[in-house]
Amino acid sequence: MSPISEPINQLPKPSILEKLIQRHSKLAIALLAIFIVVFVYGMVTAPNFLTLFNFKTIIRDAALVGIMAIGLTFVTLSGNFFLLSMKETAALCIIAFATGMASGWGFELSFLFTMVFALIAGISQGALIGIGGNPIVVTLGAAGVLYGLGAYWSDNLVVSYRRPHGAEWLGTGSFLGLPNITVAFILIAISAELLLRKTSFGRQVYLIGANRAAGRATGHENFWMAIKVCTIASVCSAFVAIAFSAQVSSAQVNYFSSEFGSSGDMTIMVIATVMVGGNSIMGGFGSTLRSSLGAVFISTVDNMMVLHGFNSGPRVFAVGLMIVFSIIVFAILRRGSRSEE
Amino acid sequence: MEEQLLSLSKITRSFGAIHALKEVSFDVMPGEVMGLVGENGAGKSSLVKIIGGFDSGYTGQLTFANKQVRFSGPVMAERAGIAIAQQELSLIPTMSVAENVLLVGDNVPKIATKRQLIKLVEPFLSEVGLDYIDPATSVERLSVGERHLVEVARLIAHDPQLLILDEPTAALGETDSIRILEMVERLVKRGKSVIYVSHRLDEIFKICDRITILRDGRSVAVKNTKGLSVSELVNSMLGRELENMFPKRISTSSKTPLLKVRDLWPDGLLDPVDLDIFPGEILGLAGQLGSGTGEILSAIAGAHPIRGGSLEMDGNVFMPKTPNEAIKAKIAYCSEDRKHDGLFLGRPIIENLTSTALKRIGNFGILQPSAENGLANDIAKGFTIDNSRLPSEAGVLSGGNQQKVALGKWLAISPKVILVNEPTRGVDVGARAEIYQTLHKLAKKGTAIVIASTDLQEIANLPTRIIAFYRGLKVSELGYREVSAENILTQITDPFGAAKLER
Numbered sequence: 001m002s003p004i005s006e007p008i009n010q011l012p013k014p015s016i017l018e019k020l021i022q023r024h025s026k027l028a029i030a031l032l033a034i035f036i037v038v039f040v041y042g043m044v045t046a047p048n049f050l051t052l053f054n055f056k057t058i059i060r061d062a063a064l065v066g067i068m069a070i071g072l073t074f075v076t077l078s079g080n081f082f083l084l085s086m087k088e089t090a091a092l093c094i095i096a097f098a099t100g101m102a103s104g105w106g107f108e109l110s111f112l113f114t115m116v117f118a119l120i121a122g123i124s125q126g127a128l129i130g131i132g133g134n135p136i137v138v139t140l141g142a143a144g145v146l147y148g149l150g151a152y153w154s155d156n157l158v159v160s161y162r163r164p165h166g167a168e169w170l171g172t173g174s175f176l177g178l179p180n181i182t183v184a185f186i187l188i189a190i191s192a193e194l195l196l197r198k199t200s201f202g203r204q205v206y207l208i209g210a211n212r213a214a215g216r217a218t219g220h221e222n223f224w225m226a227i228k229v230c231t232i233a234s235v236c237s238a239f240v241a242i243a244f245s246a247q248v249s250s251a252q253v254n255y256f257s258s259e260f261g262s263s264g265d266m267t268i269m270v271i272a273t274v275m276v277g278g279n280s281i282m283g284g285f286g287s288t289l290r291s292s293l294g295a296v297f298i299s300t301v302d303n304m305m306v307l308h309g310f311n312s313g314p315r316v317f318a319v320g321l322m323i324v325f326s327i328i329v330f331a332i333l334r335r336g337s338r339s340e341e
Numbered sequence: 342m343e344e345q346l347l348s349l350s351k352i353t354r355s356f357g358a359i360h361a362l363k364e365v366s367f368d369v370m371p372g373e374v375m376g377l378v379g380e381n382g383a384g385k386s387s388l389v390k391i392i393g394g395f396d397s398g399y400t401g402q403l404t405f406a407n408k409q410v411r412f413s414g415p416v417m418a419e420r421a422g423i424a425i426a427q428q429e430l431s432l433i434p435t436m437s438v439a440e441n442v443l444l445v446g447d448n449v450p451k452i453a454t455k456r457q458l459i460k461l462v463e464p465f466l467s468e469v470g471l472d473y474i475d476p477a478t479s480v481e482r483l484s485v486g487e488r489h490l491v492e493v494a495r496l497i498a499h500d501p502q503l504l505i506l507d508e509p510t511a512a513l514g515e516t517d518s519i520r521i522l523e524m525v526e527r528l529v530k531r532g533k534s535v536i537y538v539s540h541r542l543d544e545i546f547k548i549c550d551r552i553t554i555l556r557d558g559r560s561v562a563v564k565n566t567k568g569l570s571v572s573e574l575v576n577s578m579l580g581r582e583l584e585n586m587f588p589k590r591i592s593t594s595s596k597t598p599l600l601k602v603r604d605l606w607p608d609g610l611l612d613p614v615d616l617d618i619f620p621g622e623i624l625g626l627a628g629q630l631g632s633g634t635g636e637i638l639s640a641i642a643g644a645h646p647i648r649g650g651s652l653e654m655d656g657n658v659f660m661p662k663t664p665n666e667a668i669k670a671k672i673a674y675c676s677e678d679r680k681h682d683g684l685f686l687g688r689p690i691i692e693n694l695t696s697t698a699l700k701r702i703g704n705f706g707i708l709q710p711s712a713e714n715g716l717a718n719d720i721a722k723g724f725t726i727d728n729s730r731l732p733s734e735a736g737v738l739s740g741g742n743q744q745k746v747a748l749g750k751w752l753a754i755s756p757k758v759i760l761v762n763e764p765t766r767g768v769d770v771g772a773r774a775e776i777y778q779t780l781h782k783l784a785k786k787g788t789a790i791v792i793a794s795t796d797l798q799e800i801a802n803l804p805t806r807i808i809a810f811y812r813g814l815k816v817s818e819l820g821y822r823e824v825s826a827e828n829i830l831t832q833i834t835d836p837f838g839a840a841k842l843e844r
Contacts, residue, residue, distance in 0.1 A: 211685045213682035
């Protein structure tokens with residue numbers, strides 16, 4: 001006895017293209033089509049773009065931003081918006097790691113030492129957000145504190161350590177022809193996706209992100225969630241800091257602020273990656289896979305432009321354009337996918 | 342014969358292969374209140390959207406004031422003289438009543454002092470029966486009912502010929518609802534026409550001259566209210582006989598209370614409350630909006646701040662501080678606002694149904710899809726939710742089905758006590774009956790059920806016994822035999838006989 005059955009589509013299924021046109025606005029399809037044309041044109045005409053070596057380069061470039069973006073995705077999905085302290089967490093952690101390495105503590109101990117800072121940063125920011133602090137304000141403040149600590153500790157100087165050292169395998173080593181940092185990116189991407197899809201924790205992330213009030217009513221408090229997701233994001237930041245330091249055998253507090261990635265600012269790049277992946281800014285919809293693909297995508301466009309000989313100005317411009325573009329397209333797609341009530 | 346003010350013929354509206362409306366005919370005479378009824382999903386909202394100019398993608402003819410028209414936007418409909426009061430209010434809370442009433446429109450002066458505005462709005466406010474409020478008060482300080490009236494005042498300021506009220510009383514208590522009805526009567530006396538969309542059949546019968554019934558996107562009948570019986574109307578809404586809306590009342594069997602509430606003092610109540618809740622009963626907390634019944638339920642569930650109090654169940658004395666602690670004690674609580682904290686609208690129905698019991702469907706934190714499917718299917722069966730729809734988003738369901746999901750998710754924790762505030766707000770007749778049946782079944786199995794409701798019909802017919810509240814005060818308890826709609830109405834509106842004294 002189900003008298004409340006609503007009308008269901010019982011006609012034969014239309015083809016994928018028809019369905020696409022029926023369900024999504026023509027504007028979204030037109031934007032996507034334009035983009036695909038430009039993208040394919042760029043790919044075909046860029047010298048040496050379609051080589052295995054270049055493909056590896058793209059993934060390697062995507063790895064560092066990608067890992068941080070995966071961490072941040074947990075925060076965004078859980079409805080806690082963004083952390084504006086991603087690069088500052090990395091800045092403090094890279095100083096901590098390099099100081100450990102320079103003092104001759106070895107990789108393992110320096111790694112743990114760094115992670116302690118990441119945990120403290122993550123838990124304290126998470127707790128402040130969890131008790132109702134605005135994530136933007138909290139992490140803006142935290143950013144200042146973390147960066148200031150790192151700068152004070154290192155005296156704004158480069159902390160360097162000599163090769164050979166115990167972290168080289170992570171920075172410059174490779175496995176089956178892939179750089180280890182790429183391998184780490186792939187492993188982290190897979191495990192993050194499994195964590196979200198297959199565990200109760202992941203389910204809670206989505207539920208609280210979709211509706212915080214309903215999450216609380218069903219026994220899932222955002223307080224603990226905020227702490228957990230901020231810690232994940234901070235640990236990812238710390239890992240990136242360690243991997244980067246291992247590459248260059250040194251650390252300086254401003255490594256993530258300039259000359260890094262195409263737009264020069266790691267936090268902005270990471271947030272851009274999460275958004276280009278099409279994750280809902282309000283939470284509850286998206287995945288770390290989307291962020292990983294977002295990182296690869298940005299890296300691909302960037303790579304293509306480098307091969308075409310563009311300098312950094314147009315490349316920053318392109319990243320900005322991609323953010324705007326993806327927000328529009330995903331907003332339209334998402335609206336179109338909801339049935340009319 | 343009189344000319345019709347509005348007439349629709351053969352209106353069809355399809356979304357892809359789905360027909361929201363099929364050859365619907367509908368008309369309204371000048372100075373008439375036309376009721377529009379139907380189950381959720383019958384097409385009431387689609388029809389209202391077309392009349393109001395929000396949707397122009399239909400086929401068929403729409404004639405308004407002797408002119409054939411097709412509104413391309415709400416502004417056009419408004420210019421023509423049609424105004425819609427939507428369920429969701431569009432007032433700006435921080436602005437004054439006067440500013441809200443004169444927010445937009447052709448007759449609003451471009452520059453005006455506050456005093457001028459106040460003078461301008463006074464006639465509109467008295468029209469809707471709000472002449473006692475100061476037009477300079479900001480809207481956020483008004484009650485929900487008063488806000489609805491302000492919204493209508495704003496529409497009247499445009500001097501419409503036809504006013505559409507879409508579920509105006511869905512969120513209102515009894516007294517506020519009465520004010521809306523009085524306002525409709527006043528408007529009609531001045532020659533305006535009103536389309537009144539509502540689930541509340543008592544209101545429909547009270548004020549409508551004629552009633553149009555929609556079913557599955559078709560207009561199945563237009564009836565004169567005079568001489569129509571409720572069951573006749575319900576039957577043509579459902580297209581079948583509704584045997585009994587309310588199951589046979591349970592007379593409680595157990596003598597030992599399952600949950601003892603002692604000195605519970607939720608914020609918003611005047612006195613602490615003691616309650617004994619017995620297994621297998623349905624306890625009704627009767628009261629209007631602001632009587633404190635909802636606060637009591639949410640306080641028991643740890644979702645509302647309290648000044649003190651304790652619960653006793655199975656020999657344990659405790660007081661949940663968060664909903665999570667209540668859930669651990671197997672106390673389930675469903676608030677009156679499912680969209681706010683009852684549902685994860687953007688998530689699949691299956692995730693909604695299992696959201697309360699992630700531990701039950703997981704093994705060391707790993708979700709077990711087979712366990713989850715099994716649990717969700719069981720709940721869906723118990724609440725007559727179509728289980729082929731489990732993977733779709735909860736947001737696409739109609740109000741009735743959403744409410745079933747919001748309630749159904751609590752079955753996952755095998756609750757001992759279920760607290761429900763407004764179990765059937767905004768729910769159509771068919772789903773309503775199913776919800777009553779399910780609550781009844783649960784009580785029979787020994788679950789203690791407490792409902793708080795402002796729906797008189799519901800509170801008079803479902804519970805085993807009733808406790809009445811008036812403005813934050815417990816006024817009386819009515820047992821199995823004393824429960825009647827009249828009794829309850831007196832208790833919740835005028836328990837101390839004050840109204841008689843004044844006269």
